[in-house]
Amino acid sequence: MSESPVLLTPGPLTTAIETRRAMLRDWGSRDPAFIALTAELRARLLRVARGESSHVAVPLQGSGTFIVEAAIATLVGPRDRLLVLVNGAYGERMVAIARRMGRAVEALRWPEDRVVEPAMVAEALRADLGITHVALVHCETTTGILNPLPEIAAVVAGEGRAFLLDAMSSFGAIGTDLSSVPVTALLASSNKCLEGVPGLGFALIEAAALERAAGNSPSLSFDLHAQWRGFEADGQWRFTPPVQVVAALVEALRRLEAEGGPAARLRRYQENFDTLLAGMRRLGFTLFLDDAVQAPIIATFRMPQDGRLAFRPFYDALAARGFLIYPGKLTQAETFRIGCIGALGRRDFERLRGTVAEVLRTLEVA
CATH class of the missing domain: 3.40.640.10 (Type I PLP-dependent aspartate aminotransferase-like (Major domain))
Incomplete structure (x- = not known):
C-alpha cells in the first residue's frame, strides 16, 4: 500500500x-x-x-x-x-x-x-x-x-x-x-x-x-x-x-x-457518488437509504444477508490495495460506509469499483 x-x-x-x-x-x-x-x-x-x-x-x-x-x-x-x-x-x-x-x-x-x-x-x-x-x-x-x-x-x-x-x-x-x-x-x-x-x-x-x-x-x-x-x-x-x-x-x-464554491464542489461529489453507486449496484450491493433522501456525501451499503462477506476481511483487502472505507454505525442493520468527499474525482471511484470487484473475486464472493 x-x-x-x-x-x-x-x-x-x-x-x-x-x-x-x-x-x-x-x-x-x-x-x-x-x-x-x-x-x-x-x-x-x-x-x-x-x-x-x-x-x-x-x-x-x-x-x-x-x-x-x-x-x-x-x-x-x-x-x-x-x-x-x-x-x-x-x-x-x-x-x-x-x-x-x-x-x-x-x-x-x-x-x-x-x-x-x-x-x-x-x-x-x-x-x-x-x-x-x-x-x-x-x-x-x-x-x-x-x-x-x-x-x-x-x-x-x-x-x-x-x-x-x-x-x-x-x-x-x-x-x-x-x-x-x-x-x-x-x-x-x-x-x-x-x-x-x-x-x-x-x-x-x-x-x-x-x-x-x-x-x-x-x-x-x-x-x-x-x-x-x-x-x-x-x-x-x-x-x-x-x-x-x-x-x-x-x-x-x-x-x-x-473550484467555484459549494455548488461546484457538490457537482463533483455527486459525480463521485453516482459513479460509486452504479458500480456497487452492478456488484450486488444495495444502499441502506432510499435514493430520495440520500446525500452524495457518504453512502451506507448493506452487507450481503447470506453471510458470504464479512466486513473485516473486506476492509483489510481494500486497505491492502490502498482504499480505506468505514464500518457501519447503525443499530438496525449490518452495513459499511464509503465517503464520496475529499480531493477525489470520478476516476478515483472508477478505480475503486474495479478494486472492489477484484476483492470479491479474491474472497470468492460471487
Missing part, C-alpha cells in the same frame, strides 16, 4: 497536496502574519455561508464534537431547554452532550432511514412552549441521510425558537445560505467538505444571540462568547491555536473558491 491511501471516509479525508504543503511553515501565534491569517479564515467561512451581515465566525481548537459541545454549553443557558431532532448517532451525541453539560434536553426521534419531518417539529414546539432551542444534524453521517433544512429552519423560526445546526457533513458542498435560511448557529469542522485537515471546529453564530450568551458556559476553554470577544479585541486566540491546521484550512478555503 502506498504511503497515502485513498480515504473513503467522512473525515479525515484525502486532501490536496497544496493543502498539505500549507502546513510546512511554522507560525508564531501572536505574530501579525498569523493574526491576519486568522482574520482571513473567519471572513472566508462567513462568505461560504453568506453570513457576513448577520453572523460571526468563532473557530475553536478540536474536532467537530468539540464545537458542538462548546455551542450547546454557550448558547443553551442553565434555564433553557433544548429539543434535539434525532435520526442518527450524531443527533444522539448532541443529547448526550447536553445532559453532560447539565442542560435540560429532550429528543424527538425518527428511524435512521427517515428524514426529520417539519410538521412533527411544529407540533412538538406548539405543544411545549418551554422549549427554547432546537438542534438538528443536517446530513447525518450515520447513514448519509439529508434532512430538509429550509423547511425545518422555517418551522423553528416561525415558532420563535433558536436553531442550532450541525452542518459537519454538508458545509462547503450542500449550500447553507444564512442570509435566507434562519439559523442561529451553524457548526462545522475543517476536515469534511471543506477538505482541510482535522483539528479545528467553528461556529457561525448570530451576533445578537452570542451577545446574549455571555456567562452561560460552565467551561473556560469551550466558552464561545469569550472566544469571540478575544478575537474581536486583538485578533488572537485565547489559547494556543493549531497554527498549521489554520493555515491548511485557509488554503482549502481558497481552493473551494477557485
Whole structure:
C-alpha cells in the first residue's frame, strides 16, 4: 500500500497536496502574519455561508464534537431547554452532550432511514412552549441521510425558537445560505467538505444571540462568547491555536473558491457518488437509504444477508490495495460506509469499483 491511501471516509479525508504543503511553515501565534491569517479564515467561512451581515465566525481548537459541545454549553443557558431532532448517532451525541453539560434536553426521534419531518417539529414546539432551542444534524453521517433544512429552519423560526445546526457533513458542498435560511448557529469542522485537515471546529453564530450568551458556559476553554470577544479585541486566540491546521484550512478555503464554491464542489461529489453507486449496484450491493433522501456525501451499503462477506476481511483487502472505507454505525442493520468527499474525482471511484470487484473475486464472493 502506498504511503497515502485513498480515504473513503467522512473525515479525515484525502486532501490536496497544496493543502498539505500549507502546513510546512511554522507560525508564531501572536505574530501579525498569523493574526491576519486568522482574520482571513473567519471572513472566508462567513462568505461560504453568506453570513457576513448577520453572523460571526468563532473557530475553536478540536474536532467537530468539540464545537458542538462548546455551542450547546454557550448558547443553551442553565434555564433553557433544548429539543434535539434525532435520526442518527450524531443527533444522539448532541443529547448526550447536553445532559453532560447539565442542560435540560429532550429528543424527538425518527428511524435512521427517515428524514426529520417539519410538521412533527411544529407540533412538538406548539405543544411545549418551554422549549427554547432546537438542534438538528443536517446530513447525518450515520447513514448519509439529508434532512430538509429550509423547511425545518422555517418551522423553528416561525415558532420563535433558536436553531442550532450541525452542518459537519454538508458545509462547503450542500449550500447553507444564512442570509435566507434562519439559523442561529451553524457548526462545522475543517476536515469534511471543506477538505482541510482535522483539528479545528467553528461556529457561525448570530451576533445578537452570542451577545446574549455571555456567562452561560460552565467551561473556560469551550466558552464561545469569550472566544469571540478575544478575537474581536486583538485578533488572537485565547489559547494556543493549531497554527498549521489554520493555515491548511485557509488554503482549502481558497481552493473551494477557485473550484467555484459549494455548488461546484457538490457537482463533483455527486459525480463521485453516482459513479460509486452504479458500480456497487452492478456488484450486488444495495444502499441502506432510499435514493430520495440520500446525500452524495457518504453512502451506507448493506452487507450481503447470506453471510458470504464479512466486513473485516473486506476492509483489510481494500486497505491492502490502498482504499480505506468505514464500518457501519447503525443499530438496525449490518452495513459499511464509503465517503464520496475529499480531493477525489470520478476516476478515483472508477478505480475503486474495479478494486472492489477484484476483492470479491479474491474472497470468492460471487
